Amino acid sequence: MARVEAEPGGPRRSGRRPAGSGTREAILDAARAAFTQRGYDGASIRQIAREASVDPALVHHYFGTKQGVFTEAMHFPFDPSVLVPEVLAGDRSQIGERLARLFLTIWEDEQARGPIVALIRSAVTNEQAATMLREFVSEALVARVARELDAPDAALRPPLVAAQLVGLALLRYVIKLEPLASADPETLVAAVAPTVQRYLTGDLGPG
Amino acid sequence: MARVEAEPGGPRRSGRRPAGSGTREAILDAARAAFTQRGYDGASIRQIAREASVDPALVHHYFGTKQGVFTEAMHFPFDPSVLVPEVLAGDRSQIGERLARLFLTIWEDEQARGPIVALIRSAVTNEQAATMLREFVSEALVARVARELDAPDAALRPPLVAAQLVGLALLRYVIKLEPLASADPETLVAAVAPTVQRYLTGDLGPG
Numbered sequence: 001m002a003r004v005e006a007e008p009g010g011p012r013r014s015g016r017r018p019a020g021s022g023t024r025e026a027i028l029d030a031a032r033a034a035f036t037q038r039g040y041d042g043a044s045i046r047q048i049a050r051e052a053s054v055d056p057a058l059v060h061h062y063f064g065t066k067q068g069v070f071t072e073a074m075h076f077p078f079d080p081s082v083l084v085p086e087v088l089a090g091d092r093s094q095i096g097e098r099l100a101r102l103f104l105t106i107w108e109d110e111q112a113r114g115p116i117v118a119l120i121r122s123a124v125t126n127e128q129a130a131t132m133l134r135e136f137v138s139e140a141l142v143a144r145v146a147r148e149l150d151a152p153d154a155a156l157r158p159p160l161v162a163a164q165l166v167g168l169a170l171l172r173y174v175i176k177l178e179p180l181a182s183a184d185p186e187t188l189v190a191a192v193a194p195t196v197q198r199y200l201t202g203d204l205g206p207g
Numbered sequence: 208m209a210r211v212e213a214e215p216g217g218p219r220r221s222g223r224r225p226a227g228s229g230t231r232e233a234i235l236d237a238a239r240a241a242f243t244q245r246g247y248d249g250a251s252i253r254q255i256a257r258e259a260s261v262d263p264a265l266v267h268h269y270f271g272t273k274q275g276v277f278t279e280a281m282h283f284p285f286d287p288s289v290l291v292p293e294v295l296a297g298d299r300s301q302i303g304e305r306l307a308r309l310f311l312t313i314w315e316d317e318q319a320r321g322p323i324v325a326l327i328r329s330a331v332t333n334e335q336a337a338t339m340l341r342e343f344v345s346e347a348l349v350a351r352v353a354r355e356l357d358a359p360d361a362a363l364r365p366p367l368v369a370a371q372l373v374g375l376a377l378l379r380y381v382i383k384l385e386p387l388a389s390a391d392p393e394t395l396v397a398a399v400a401p402t403v404q405r406y407l408t409g410d411l412g413p414g
Binding site: 038039041042120121123124125130133134137138155156159160162163164165166167168170171172174175176177178179180183187190191192193194195198199204205206 | 245246248249327328330331332337340341344345362363366367369370371372373374375377378379381382383384385386387390394397398399400401402405406411412413
């Protein structure tokens with residue numbers, strides 16, 4: 001780790017943040033950026049420390065392992081225990097539109113979509129990140145929503161919604177497939193809302 | 208590269224395939240397996256050569272760079288110029304069901320879904336692979352389908368279908384989210400067919 005200091009372009013020791021106020025947050029900000037850009041396997045404690053201008057030992061001190069930083073950094077900027085009841089409350093026939101608009105609104109903000117992009121980038125090649133994504137969808141969304149829905153096949157419904165919304169996030173924000181990537185958010189809300197609505201409350205067909 | 212031979216568990220030189228009959232295919236098989244399991248960034252020429260029991264120099268000889276192997280290995284096991292007209296032919300009101308069943312049938316075969324899994328795993332962190340996925344969706348599917356569809360917003364329709372189907376493939380085969388992962392294929396065909404149908408021929412709503 002001492003080699004970092006000798007590298008051209010690396011932070012000077014004097015420029016490093018000390019432990020203490022704001023340092024933990026600075027590390028988490030750097031970690032979120034690193035995981036968002038490079039995924040779990042591509043990011044390293046050393047890079048995160050460099051970008052946060054701290055000694056790598058401090059990252060280990062605060063978070064233990066890379067997995068520890070990842071878990072903390074991936075805290076979503078919204079709390080499903082607050083948002084899910086909000087989406088479920090109100091007219092049940094508009095739930096698809098409310099849910100589609102909620103996600104597209106959050107994702108339009110580049111900072112706010114960091115965790116989902118990071119989680120997608122990481123989960124496709126890293127089993128721990130895949131477990132986090134599974135648990136997030138299963139526990140935070142599926143369990144809560146399924147409990148509220150009075151519909152057959154309640155367990156299959158939220159994962160179908162997740163497949164639609166994660167697929168949209170993947171192609172729009174990660175792969176940047178046109179014309180999806182530059183489409184107006186409200187155009188996409190209108191397009192996917194009936195899908196989300198049917199997956200949650202409608203007929204899933206025979207089979 | 209010579210170090211490979213000295214590694215424990217590495218192939219013995221005498222066990223290596225010579226150039227010639229079947230070798231090119233053996234390299235492509237090993238490459239498909241490597242890209243499927245580890246994505247573009249995680250796979251290496253050295254590993255691919257080891258798994259194909261050939262000298263790494265032979266991989267370079269046949270395919271040049273890692274990008275060259277990737278492009279060849281990612282040839283899809285189906286030809287869109289044959290399949291798209293088949294799906295578009297026949298009753299237009301059943302096109303969603305035919306397309307959903309076509310993809311789910313291909314993907315149920317672990318070998319056949321290799322390229323889409325490899326492409327998803329690679330495209331999320333690698334710009335060249337993302338370009339390949341964009342071009343595949345845009346040229347092979349979007350252009351062909353949009354040309355045939357007599358509907359407003361024809362350019363947006365196939366990418367919406369792609370978002371749904373790629374999202375389903377991602378959560379079912381890569382992330383393995385239950386109960387999607389173990390759901391009967393026909394249950395999923397029934398669930399997503401109306402979505403695909405609406406994206407291709409139906410009302411995309413205001414916006």
